[in-house]
Amino acid sequence: MDENAGGKQGRAWSAEWRAMLALAWPLVLTNLSQFALGLTDSVFLGRVGTLELAAATLGSNLYFAALAPTFGLALAAAPLCAQTRGRGRGHLRGMRRDVRAAFWAVAAGTLPTWVLLWNTEAVLLALGQEAALAALAAEYVRAMMWGMPLFCGFIVLRGFLAAEQRPNAALVVSGFGIALNIPLNYWLIHGGFGVPALGVAGAGLASALCNLAMLAGLVAMIARDRRLRRYHLFGRLWRFDAARLREVAAIGLPIAGAMALEIAVFSAAAIAMGWMGALAVAAHAIAVQVAAMTFMVPMGVGQAATARVGLATGAGRASAASRAGWVAIGFGAGFMAFAATLLLLAGGPIAWLFLDAANPGAAETAALATTLLLVAGLFQLADGVQAVAAGALRGLKDTRVPMLLAGLGYWVIGLPCGLALAFPGGLGPIGIWLGLAIGLFIVAGLMLARWVRLSRAGGLTTRRWPR
Template sequence: MLVLAWPMALTNLSQMALLATDSAYLGHLSTEALAAVTLSGTLFWTMLAPGFGLSFAAAAMLAQERGRRIGHVRAMRRTLRAGFWAALLGAVPGMLLLWNGGAVLRALGQEPALAEAAEQFLRCMLWGILPFGLFLNLRGLMAAMERPWPPLLIGLMAVPLNAMIGWVLIFGNLGAPALGVRGAGIAGAVADTAMFLALALFVVRDRRLRRYRFFGRLWRLDLARLARVLRLGMPIAAQMLLEIGLFSAVGLAMGAFGAQAVAAHAIALQIASITFAVPLGLAQAATARVGLAIGAARARAAWRAGWTAILLSTVFMGPMAALMLLLPGTLAGLFLDPAAPGAPETAALATTLLLFAGLFQLSDGLQVVGAGALRGLHDTRAPMLIAALGYWGLGYTVALALGFPLGFGPAGIWAGLAIGLAGVALAMIWRWARLSRRGGLTEGRRLAPIAG
């Protein structure tokens, strides 16, 4: 599990580093610029949910197909091709909505100046949605092939590329015009496109992967396989949309407390997202390992893979929680220039929010790993319902109640987040324990029909 998971976790961290770089640049530019990109990020990540969900479905299918061995070459080629078509279907509506992101944000009650700056960022960043969705499909393929290193190396190379382009275009260095938030959007879109092209080139040129001819006849629309990807992936996409939408809605709610509250929320969320990258990598590895075991009819191996990922997530997120609880002020200070207008107030509020982030670290790790293990069983509908009830029925309801009527403000909203994540984590782990107990103790018994 570690051999597969830690390169995938580092790949996630490299992608988080792209966002962290932009946030650090814009935080030093102005609090308003950071707040604008944070608001645009609420919409951008929401529109990425279909791409994430459909790529995770393709990854789970690829893993089971490779585990079966018999006829797996043609099956995997069909699934990857269907995953590419699904990424296209998921990207186009999101790109159209993001082009009008400013109007959407104004309709949601955000300040006109922040909405206009956010739209400038989104109209540049949206061109990276489709390449990023395609990259996610290829990364799922590499997980199924148990070769996580190429996506990691490519992701690491994208970090300095994004940082260099952002440094030039945001601040106007090396004679370039100072584009501010638009420069950050251009840098992100270029980095996403470069990651896909580099990984596609590797798949085409690699000696072990060349025989699969993964890019053969990409224009052919395999409706049957596309329907399978959509049937498995839409609940995952809905679950991702519910989770991303929760944090997006919280970001929008923060706008009611002003630009400093939005900036503090951005800092705390960025730090929590960095630690979240590790259990997300474990979840992706759990999907691959559970799927490979199910495809090979090795139920006990699937049981071991899921519980190993859950244990490793707990081992990692425990110290991360302690770090946020003990050093919140130090962490918040990394993202702000003390001399910038409004920086002291933003830092103080970010410190408070990081305390709540520390409280939900264990829950956040457990819920994503539990969902990843269940995806390896092709169990996606129940996790979607768990997410709907836990994130929105419990978490967001409590967040709004604490934040507004009860008067706890931004801190109350983040307390609601912690409560919602705890509920989802308990439910996900309970479902995995139930399904793996029913089928996972008898070697050779397939779990996928049980989960279905």
Template sequence: MSHTRSTTTGRLGAWGPEVWTTLALAWPLVLTNLSQFALSLTDALFLGRVSTEALAAATLGGNLYFAALSPAFGLALAAGPMCAQTRGRGRGHLRGMRRDVRAAFWACAAATIPVWLALWHTEALLRGLGQDPLLAALAAEYVGALMWGMPLFCGFVVLRGFLSAEQRPISALVVSFIGVAVNVPLNYWLIHGGWGIPPLGVLGAGIASALCNLVMFAGLVGFIAWDRHLRRYHLFGRLWRFDLARLREVAQIGLPIAGSMALEISVFAFAAIAMGWFGAVAVAAHAIAVQIASATFMVPMGIAQAATARVGLMTGAGRATAAARAGWIGIALGAGFMAVSAAMLVALAGSIAWLFLAPGNPGAAETAALAATMLVLAGLFQLSDGVQAVASGALRGLKDTRVPMLLAGLGYWIIGLPLGLLLALPGGFGPIGLWIGLSAGLFLVAGMMLARWMRLSASGGLTLRRRLG
């Protein structure tokens, strides 16, 4: 009896330290994500005061850009679980983590080139998708500048994954804040002109964001070179070495992550394009709602990154029960935050919408009203969005990425988007119908991701041990 009681107490007692460890790792990652998101948010805030067309064009271009970014971004994210498991194994981790980072750099570079070739034809792509010629031309200007920051952003993500595996995320946070601080004056200067620079509008916003990606990547490179502990890894030594085994692992882990991201990002990108069928007001309202929903999503996304690092570290060390515990703690934290976020969005929808609009602009009142309705719907899907994000992050810590990709495809493209289009067009609900369908898709994906994690972490982590081989 006494032995049983002490064992139970010991198991319960292990949850508290893991909660604090996860929070200590997650909060810098959350703030880093928020600061990176603030780059596009800053663009939206500045351009929304230029014109509704400028905001709509940047939204169309930004959605296309982020959809195209997903292959390289997914490969960059593979560095996190790889480095975490390598560090968890212990012996030889210095050389092993260096190989992980180097392979991720190579993979991102290879994925960037074909994406650049596609984005070079942004205007033709958008016009082919039925967008207004003026919006397509403005979006092409924005993407034409923004695309040059893509490899720099991916390099930043690779190094952030390495630092998360080292349980040292604060440096990425500091560098990200510097990037945001630089972005605000750059946006004002380049969008509106001054000091010999003519007003560049949406082109200026794209240039500002690309320059900020350069600042953030260079900042992390400089920090790693300066820090005595991190210098030991020699991450940038012999970058030219081709490591086929590690590249194969990056592809095996990263391409399904890229696929999952592409499925999620592209479904919202397609929704933005579909909004263009209803006019600039619908696109601008959609942009406002997506910006806010994306901002709140940065919190569970940061918790998911912490869960990836903690689950990966415990998995690499062979501690399957601890890995399962870390995943469940992350899911609970993500769900708790998003429940609070949902209540705030529903209560403050109207006030939030007007933050992005100038009252004197044509169509501002109509845009604000539609955006407020969309924000209420966004609040309703917050909880499921948080659960699916953190569950997916925990699964990445196990290097389990292929099945989550398939689940995302089922929820977003087979169920969510067709339902939304059905409600929007034949159903007569218009833009709101699209959002109802997307909400249903997110709810379904959350349930499936949670069920997947429950199965793999069942019986005190025995399934995890089988996955480790």
């Protein structure tokens, strides 16, 4: 009997590995596709000049910090839809309400964010940035900001599709977005066909247009799918659903808070780099782009964990929810161990991919970026574990405590350590990145401990929210 039970458990774990992989890899590739939009901007602008690359980096850091509240509300659609789908009964209407409320939440967060982004130059000047960098960064952000609600709408629909275990549509649309962004960047940055050269503003506009194309593409694919049409997701979007909107806010605002804390600590690091000059900002930009690219994999696995844990939790299957979370953490940790090895061994060649040797300061930028990539290699495993564990906790609708843990690790410990190492400690840019590494290790340990506690036998319960 024990042998039969062991075999059954083994089959359950094997089935979960296969299900997690089937859901995670399209989400990972979708994240990489979306990341490639910003990477394309950096590659094109890096070959225009170091000043342009530094300005776009400062601008994008502010943009993503400001985006976090609205993005977090959009991400709330995934655990909501997953648990609604897991319950089964009445899920068509329930998931439609989840998606509609998430759209309303995105709309509510957009206008105040736009006001902040429109004043990018003033914000950066107040933070002590050079006037030339602040002015160029404002050009980039003012063009890119119009795509923000479109991107968040895409995230809402992607969460719905993940709950349906149908992630491939978002992958196809994101691939189209990359293909479109490359010619748009070249055309709008350098000009042609009657359009003047827009420089950094052209890169921002290209990203906004790609976000429009991706949202439109995903809407069209859902509308054409016979199974997904049953949900009537876009019917009566104007109907205000106060109960469901409160639920989105209860789940999404802590997600937004945790994201804002993480994004803002990297933004604060970029601001600190700005105090050390454009070369330090450009090197930081390269290291951040590479670290962010590797992060897309555990981020996608974490999104799959949200869906898989949420489905099992909604159905009341605690052991399946625990199994899904641990499988996802194993996937994320395994990939990031590989990424760490790559960065430690090939940091120099990777840094030069972003630079033109003919540009002034390219050699110095590459040398500093290589060192920063070595530090990034040290914290890869921690970054992966904390991202996936956070995703698994979201599947339980456990978002408030993870937000507090992120605040402790990043802002109480990580950033102060980085500033102390950089300035009194005399390590400069390297000190900032060592502080980031310390913060990530702290957050990873805390998130993993939280998941261990909740995933013990009988520890996973479905949270009841007003329906």
